[in-house]
Structures are given as structure tokens and as C-alpha cells.
Amino acid sequence: MPKVTYAQPDGTETVLDLVPGTTVMRGAVTGGVRGIVAECGGNLMCATCHVYVDLDEATPAPFSPVTPDEDELLDCTATPREAGSRLSCQLGLTDRTADIVVRVPESQT
């Protein structure tokens, strides 16, 4: 099972073993991870499920690339967009997804 680590701005971390087929957002919401609001429930409308996925160049991309709809919402996030910015409702997990760390931003609204 893919292991997702949610790193909070204050340094605390939550590590969840998630079932394939879920998303980084859904895992957080079900697991009660602070800071992932996900107002629209994964419908790619709200931009309140923002996370940072920091990867070095050598790591193969674990998720499918940003679509145009995600891209425009990433311009509307509460904390500034960075190279690793993603909407966690678009980060689907499979049984092949490598363990990953996502940073939860300071705020979502």
C-alpha cells in the first residue's frame, strides 16, 4: 500500500497507508489530516486541497501531469504556487505509487 506522509508547516507529520484507488486528498480527509479542506469534494472547482509535492530531478513523477483545469486553479491557491504545487484531489494512488511526502500549506482559503 502506498504510504503518504503529510508534513504540516509546524513540522508535525502524519503518515498514512492508503488503499490504491484513493487520492491524496481523500486519504487526508478520511484520516483527519489538518489543512486539507477540499471544499468541492474533489470536483476540481475549489483549490482548497492544495499541497506541495517536492521531488528532485532524479525521481520519476509519481502522478499524472497537471491538466489545464488543474493548472488554472493552481493559480488561485491561498498560498503561493510553487513548482511542486498540486491539487491533492488529482493525485490518484495505485499499488505502484512509491511512498511520498507532501507538504500541507499554511492556509487553503
Next chain:
Amino acid sequence: MATTVGQPAEHDIGLSRLRHDPYPAYRYLREHDPVARVPEAGRYLVTRHADIMHVERHPEIFLSSENPSLMTRSIGETLLRQDGAAHQRLRRAAEPPLRPRVVKEHWLPVFRRNTADLLSVLAERGEGDLFADFAGPIAARNLAALLGLRGVGDEDMRQWSQAIIDAAGNYGEDPEIWARCARAVADLDAAMDEILPVLRRDPDPSVVSAMLHADDPLTEDEIRTNIRVFLGGGLNEPRDSIATATYALLTHDEQRRDVEAEPALWKRVFEEAVRWVSPIGMYPRRVATHTDLAGRVLEPGDKLGIVIASGNHDERVFDRPERFDIHRAETGHIAFGGGPHFCLGTWVSRAAVAQIALPGLFGALPGLRLTDEAVPFEGWVFRGPLRLGATWNS
């Protein structure tokens, strides 16, 4: 039906009290009876922030479809009262013009022009009712443009919208209200007859055009029906959020000075205004399966009222929630609802109200101040000021 065993029976929360000022009643319910049976509303009212989030996160348990519903009866089966794939299909078709990029590139200039037109007339008058003379007309004009309606005046938009809203809340079965709604629907249909063939030939960035030309296009009947719900719902929320935010700033001098000195704060003025007095205070849901909510056992068919106005005043989330405070640290208001029915107009309203209407109003009317001693607010399903008498230097 669920029972009220173990729940305090002393509250007698009636609709007239809620309409006048629902907030004291909500405070009581959050504390003592968070999923309260309110017979006059025919529903359980869900009043705590956390429980509302739970409902929105489980659309498979808490359905939006309700049959019979007053709304379905008055304007037909719209996306607001559908679930799952059927809802998704309608929503996807309507959504493209309301996404952030089109809002920014296409609609911002339209909103700017509409706002400037209205304010240039108003500026010279020196006094007026900012509700009837500004908040209402700007909301109407922007909405007509968004939907793709042409040549429809602000006053027609206002009347149609009000007629549809009144019918959706016609619990008393007043025949005059049904008749007025039927007339509004007929007039709107006539306006649709004019634009449908035009937009079919020449697509534009409007909602009707998007519905016609979606990958999975909607039929003309579906478009007519759903435009009715956008008209009913799309006018009073921007109107009431403008009026509430204006009232708030005109009664909180320090915060007004802060935002006039730092225009980036307009965004917070808008978000705090819709938290403070949410334009949509309550919407319905229906229970699909046996479930438990805040200790209340619910059965299939039970009707709920999701009171986002109360969730936005939940002292478990917001410090001194009755205060208007653009600097508050806590975020997470739920004025736009959540889940698959998350407000379609969210990005549009942020642009039209927070970026254009509010800064435009305060910029164009120097010395703006209220003349009304006590501004009346009304409503619990929808809530906002009824008038906003003001003067300014002309």
C-alpha cells in the same frame, strides 16, 4: 422517523423567529440540539460546522434530490436537486464559463464596465439606497451577461428571480405565488427563444452557449430549466453579499480605513461578509440510508436543512463569530457549500464582488455614509439587508 429521546424539548423555534434573526436560535441549537427537529420547517436543522462538513463529504448518504420538492414543481428538475452522474453531466456543461481563467480573461472587463456604468449615474445623485440602486442592479446586469441573456433589463431580472425564489419557498401554497412564477418562467422562456438559435450558430463565453456546445450537450429543454435555477439563485447571492459587505464596512470605520489603505484586503472583506451573514443560509438534503449524525439516528427519507449560516457562526471554529472581522485568523467558512454541489458561482462572485463591485463603490462615492439608523436584515433561507440608505459627496 427519528425520535427526540434524550433531546431537550423546550425549544420552540418557529419560522417567523428565524426570518427575523436566526442567529440566537442557531446558537441555542448548536449547543443543545445540533440536529434539531423543527416541525415548522418540516426538517431536522443541522447547525454545527463539523456536522455540515460531514454531510457534504458524504453525498451518497445525504442526497440533494427531493421529490416532490417545491422547486421541482415550480421550475422543473434542475441540477440543484439531482445527484451522481445526472448532476455531474449538467454541471460539467454549465461550468466552463465559470472557471477562474475565463472569469479573469473574459468576465472581469464585463463586470468592470457594468459597475462603472451604474456608478457614474449614482455618483452625481449624492444619495440613494445602495441595495436597490446598486447591489441589486449590478448583480442583475452581471448575471444577464454571464448567462447570455440579451436585452433583458435589470428590473425584469429582479422580478423573475424573485418570483422563482418565492415559488421555491411557497410552503403556504399561495396561488398568487405560483401564478407569478409561471409568468416569470414564460417571460424567461421567451427571452431564451431569442438567444438559443443565435448562440447555437455563434458560440460565445456565456453559460447558455457552453450548455449548447458542451461535449455532451444539453437539450434545449434542459437548458431552459437550469437557467431558471441560475436566475433564482445567481442574483440574490451577489446582491446580498455586496449589501452586507457594504453595511459592514460602513459600520466598522477602522476596518474600512484598513481596506481603503490596503486594497488586497477586499478579498477578505468579501469572504468575511459571506461568513458573517451568509446569503444562502440553509439548503435541503435528504437522507438515503440509515445513519447517525451527531448522535441523532436518521432514517431514509428524513429531510434535513443544512444551515451553513449557523456553521459559519460555530464558536467551535470561529472566535467571537458574531463579530465582523476581516483580520480574523480562522478561515474555513462554508458559505459556498461543499461537495459536488459546491457553488458554481464561487469564482465569478469573487471577481464580480470582491475585485470590482466593492472597491468600485467605495472608490466612486467619496464620503459614503449610511443615513438609515437601523438597517433591516431579513431571512434565514436567504438573508441580507432590505435597504441601505446612504449619502455621499457628489
